[in-house]
Amino acid sequence: MINIVNNPEFWDDLYKDKLDRWDLKTPTPVFLELLNKEFFNQKSSILIAGCGKGYDAVEAAEFGLNVSAVDFSAEALESARKLALNKNAIINFLLEDIFSLSEKSETRYDYIYDYVTYCSFSPQRRYEYAKTIYSLLKENGRFVFILFPVEKRSAGPPFGVDEQETIKIFSEFLTLESADRNINSIKPRKGREILHIYRKDK
Numbered sequence: 263m264i265n266i267v268n269n270p271e272f273w274d275d276l277y278k279d280k281l282d283r284w285d286l287k288t289p290t291p292v293f294l295e296l297l298n299k300e301f302f303n304q305k306s307s308i309l310i311a312g313c314g315k316g317y318d319a320v321e322a323a324e325f326g327l328n329v330s331a332v333d334f335s336a337e338a339l340e341s342a343r344k345l346a347l348n349k350n351a352i353i354n355f356l357l358e359d360i361f362s363l364s365e366k367s368e369t370r371y372d373y374i375y376d377y378v379t380y381c382s383f384s385p386q387r388r389y390e391y392a393k394t395i396y397s398l399l400k401e402n403g404r405f406v407f408i409l410f411p412v413e414k415r416s417a418g419p420p421f422g423v424d425e426q427e428t429i430k431i432f433s434e435f436l437t438l439e440s441a442d443r444n445i446n447s448i449k450p451r452k453g454r455e456i457l458h459i460y461r462k463d464k
């Protein structure tokens with residue numbers, strides 16, 4: 263049952279039925295802050311993992327990043343493409359399963375960004391995801407990861423994300439550079455999110 267989340271049709275249906283309650287309808291405040299404080303080097307490449315309707319991807323492109331945005335839901339990408347068109351944002355949209363991206367393409371990224379995507383995967387795939395992120399990053403690349411929801415949950419999506427477990431899994435591949443609990447979350451997500459930045463050493 264839990265594996266249903268591995269199918270794009272599951273996500274397509276949620277989007278079609280307007281059950282996409284995670285959707286902020288606006289860029290993520292924490293991501294905007296990172297852009298504004300010039301955390302990202304302009305003209306670097308970024309992959310938005312599970313981009314949904316594309317708000318953060320568009321902001322990243324407007325900032326001057328070279329943006330690729332992957333999502334395996336055709337519904338989500340259709341909305342994201344429309345938004346990008348309206349905003350004249352140039353984005354390389356990839357209708358793909360992120361778990362197979364590194365085999366399908368040789369492109370590697372300076373940054374990968376994940377918000378509310380990790381918690382949507384079946385929890386059995388977490389180690390595989392860390393390995394996937396490692397494969398998709400360039401050397402010295404950064405994984406910008408907002409952990410959500412950092413609480414125990416008996417079911418999902420979203421599946422609960424335990425910070426210590428996450429550090430253990432990702433540290434097999436990457437180095438944790440910073441962890442910040444004091445971030446600008448929207449009201450219902452206050453105290454339920456942590457910003458982690460990981461670096462790929464080699």
Ligand SMILES: C[S@@+](CC[C@H](N)C(=O)[O-])C[C@H]1O[C@@H](n2cnc3c(N)ncnc32)[C@H](O)[C@@H]1O
Pocket residue numbers: 267268270273274284285286311312313314315332333334335338358359360361377378379382383
């Ligand atoms: C909960 S939504 C979050 C979307 C977006 N990050 C946001 O914050 O609005 C999870 C997204 O990840 C996508 N997704 C889930 N598993 C995926 C996979 N294996 N490959 C690519 N996209 C995936 C879903 O289609 C969905 O758009």
